[in-house]
Amino acid sequence: MIEVQHLTKRYGPVTAVDDVSFRVERGEILGFLGPNGAGKTTTMRILTGYMPATEGRAVVAGFDVFEQPIEAKRRTGYLPETPPLYPDMSVVEYLGFVARIKGVPSNERAARIETIMERTRIADMRHRLCSRLSKGYRQRVGLAQALLHNPDVLILDEPTAGLDPKQIIETRELVKELAGDHTIILSTHILPEVSQTCQRVVIIAKGRVVAVDTPENLTARLRGANSLYLQVDAGGADLAGVFSQLPGVRRVAESDRRDLIVGYEIETETGGDVRRELARVVVGSGWGLLELRPMRLSLEDIFLSLTTEEIESAAGEPADPEPAGPEPAAQEPAAQEAVNG
Ligand SMILES: Nc1ncnc2c1ncn2[C@@H]1O[C@H](COP(=O)(O)OP(=O)(O)OP(=O)(O)O)[C@@H](O)[C@H]1O
Ligand SMILES: [Mg+2]
Known part of the structure; x- marks a missing residue:
């Protein structure tokens, strides 16, 4: 359902994603795990057609994201790191707006919005302005906009970031419910998240894939x-x-x-x-x-061992320079990601 081949992304001298390849089968939940700056968001932005890769190929739901971007985007729901909300719209206005730009037929929109609001548990906030939402609700509205057009593929960048423990459990349950009908990639730093939610894990560090396996096999392999x-x-x-x-x-x-x-x-x-x-x-x-x-080695031990090996083997090379320049992607108008998502 998702096929990533030799994806590389360079920002000037910084290689954010370095020859990354993996596959996600239909209905599967793949966890994308890595420390800060590993390249998770960059990979997801490429997969959602939000920015081009320097090299490599990505196919989503049968469509090449570079050659057939419209077809690929139509089948993809994207929850970016920062949910793309319009501060001056209420939740229901915003979802109406997203439904329109995503091409949900006008006679289905109202019902679809109701269903999604129920599913993501935001119905009680329907008339609240987006600017007045708490972080957790902003995250849920972000998830709602990603689901509106019922996409085959969901790309969720840290869907549980900033949520309280109860919301984390609810979101995990929701993601699990969505798998099967949808193929999901979610990124996270939280280790229990991948073992509880995902069938397979891609661990990346410094832009490179250091392991792809089930959580159980990873534990066994390293023991x-x-x-x-x-x-x-x-x-x-x-x-x-x-x-x-x-x-x-x-x-x-x-x-x-x-x-x-x-x-x-x-x-x-x-x-x-x-x-x-x-x-x-x-x-x-x-x-x-x-x-x-x-x-037994915990997933935490494995993660540390894999990611530090990678970092140690890169020792001697100068540390990844944090680019000082503006992040163009982060400064686009909020709706851009919604359109793309
Ligand atoms: N627009 C940009 N211009 C230059 N460098 C960038 C840009 N966006 C990301 N980078 C660099 O690319 C690398 C990967 O960043 P990315 O945001 O993909 O990491 P991440 O795994 O999502 O990290 P986090 O867990 O902190 O969200 C980092 O070194 C980052 O500084
Ligand atoms: Mg990120």
Whole structure:
């Protein structure tokens, strides 16, 4: 449904997006995860036809975004980083305006707006001026405008940014409901978001894709060596030497110590399971076995490891210069993104 091939975007000397390729299948939710400045917004702006790429190709719903931009845009709903609202319009006026420019037939507009307002839970704010909306409601109205023309593809740039915890859960639920009918790419910094909402994750750092996989596979892939946590009461003795003698154990490190109780992190060879042997040694020596469990890498660890590897491997190169010039894209009139979206 979405196909991105070798996309590159340069702003003068800054390469914001560097040879990015990925696919999103119909009905799938893809999470676009990366630290600040990774190139998420830039990629999304290219996909929505809001700005051209320097190199590469992107196909959305069967249409090349550069060669058939109108067809591609008709099938795309876009929630930009800053929702493109008109401050002087009320919510319902604004949605009416967007419905018109998006070509929703006039006899369907009113019903469509009602449905979308219900769905995004903004009906109670219908007569509020856009300039008077709270951040969370602005975000929801932004989502509503992206959905108005019932697009096949939704591109959501940090849809939960600035929302309170209840709204975050509601938005996640809404996004999940929308998948299936719609193909969705959403960007985020929030790790639980991708594991809870997305089937697949693209992790980008400094414009480059560092991983594309399911959240589960990412965890598994990075767990090259298994680690165990073992807590023992052996009268405060240091047992690291004892445990490192066991076959299958690679490395032992003391991780915490409280009075006579010591916790160890034990790294083992992949595939082997030394838990029984460890338990036997501890109990057989008359020590107290208080805890023994596998340590799993969290998505957070994986993210940090992937993105810092990338940054470390780029060390020595000068740091990404933050361009001082104006961001032309950010300064276009608000409606421009709505038209494009
Ligand atoms: N209009 C522009 N002119 C010059 N450089 C730009 C422009 N827009 C973005 N950049 C640079 O491109 C890089 C990628 O920016 P982008 O906004 O795509 O990152 P992001 O992943 O969306 O970050 P964030 O999480 O902070 O939103 C950054 O180094 C940024 O400074
Ligand atoms: Mg961004």
